[in-house]
Amino acid sequence: MRTIGPADGRTLRVAAQVALNAPSIFNTQPWRWVVQEHSMQLWADRARQLLVADPDGRLLTVSCGAALHHARVALAVAGHAADVRTLPDPAEPDLLAEVRLGDAADPATEDRAAYAAISQRRTDRRAFTGQPVPVEVIQRLIALAERQGAHLAVLRGGEIDDLAILTARAAELQFADPAYRHELAAWTADAPKAPxxxxxxxSETAVSPSPRRVPVREFAPSGVGTLDPGDEGDAGTLYTVLFTDEDTPPAWLHAGQALSALLLGATAAGLAASPISDVTEHTLTRERLRHVLAGIGAPQLALRVGYAPDGTPPASPRRRLGEVVNLSS
Ligand SMILES: Cc1cc2nc3c(=O)[nH]c(=O)nc-3n(C[C@H](O)[C@H](O)[C@H](O)COP(=O)(O)O)c2cc1C
Structure with a gap:
């Protein structure tokens, strides 16, 4: 039996700090941690939900799953096995998971690599080069998603064209909705308050609008102050869809952990990536995307992975630890 000491609370707070680096929809960081002596709870922060783009809180939950995976990696590297109970409890739907410190354990090589990738990872919306993603890396990414309870479908040929059409259609539908434009403005550089x-x-992390093989979301439609998308044509880019068997909050949490594992795995392999979730935010395009997958599961989001041109996009801001952690005895 390991002895539990006051250091545990500190370790858990460090894990919450590391988890702030996780990707999240619109960089909303829609979570809160309640840190106890030997465990911490992950809560959804509904005040940060995108009520127009994400009315069911699906992508909020995916984002919380990404934070949970980041925290698990941090605990593993700190030498702790973590016993994770994923919820939600129907009586307490916003309590998503409980992480309890287990026995001391040496970190796996994979956890060390993922941990090293956390501070390097950025969402990179620029066009990627023609260099294809190696087959063994694709296989590793598929295995990473499976290990977290989700699946990764690799799109080929005409399926990529389908994704391009559906993503463009989703963007059209969203931008036609004033409520969406208002929500986007509230979380982008147009709102001095958000960043x-x-x-x-x-805006420095968004790319200016340009013709793309599969469009990326326009975060700064005016193009002012944005990143140059570059001259590459995305010819070697791998287009994938992260999907789950069920379409329930626990499945969304698994998808988020898988997304984090995939993004960190891709970063560790020298690749860049960016999620494309707008195609799943409109019921119509999500349903069509489900057909592209031949109905084998519920698409949670698309993900593009590839070799980026030189340079790295700037880091996006994060909240302070005190804003996401509550201490409880
Ligand atoms: C569930 C989810 C959905 C996302 N959807 C998109 C998207 O549609 N387009 C995009 O460019 N980035 C998307 N992102 C990436 C976020 O915008 C990004 O993580 C956030 O702005 C923080 O930036 P960072 O990843 O560089 O730290 C998504 C991330 C998550 C977790």
């Missing part, structure tokens, strides 16, 4: 408050998508 200055440690959340939201700064």
């Amino acid at each position: 200055a408050n440690g959340s939201g998508v700064p």
Whole structure:
């Protein structure tokens, strides 16, 4: 039996700090941690939900899953096995998971690599080069998703064209909705409040609009102050869809952990990536995407992975630890 000491609370707070680096929809960081002496609870922060783009809180839950995976990696590297109970409990739907410190354990090589990738990872929306993603890396990414209870479908030929058409259609439908435009503005550089408050998508991380093999979301439609998408044509880019068997909150949490594992795995392999979730935010395009997958599961989001041109996009802001952690005895 390991002895549990006051250091545990500190270890858990460090894990919550590391988890702030996790990707999240619109960089909303829609979670809270309640840190106890030997465990911590992950809660959804509904005040940060995108009520227009994500009315069911599906992508909020996926984002919380990504934070949970980041925290698990941090605990593993700190030498702790973590016993994770994923919820939600129907009586307490916003309590998503409980992480309890287990016995001391040496970190796996994979956890060390994922941990090293956390501070390097950025959502990179630029066009990727023609260099294809090696087959063994694709196989590793598929295995990483499976290990987290989700699946990764690799799109080929005409399926990529389908994704391009559906993503463009989703963007058209969303931009035609004033409520969506208002929500986007509230979380992007157009709203001085969002990035200055440690959340939201700064224009320097968005790319200016340009023809793309599969469109990426326009976070700064005016194009002002944005990143140059570059001259590459995305010819070697791998297009994938992360999907789950069920379409329930626990499945969304698994998808988020898989997304984190995939993004960190891709970063560790020298690859860049960016999620494409708008195609799953409109019921119509999500349903069509399900057909592209031949109905084998519920698409949670698409993910593009590839070799980026030189340079790295700037880091997006994050909230302070005190804003996401509550201590409880
Ligand atoms: C569930 C989810 C959905 C996302 N959807 C998109 C998207 O549609 N387009 C995009 O460019 N980035 C998307 N992102 C990436 C976020 O915008 C990004 O993680 C956030 O702005 C923080 O930036 P960072 O990943 O560089 O730290 C998504 C991330 C998550 C977790």
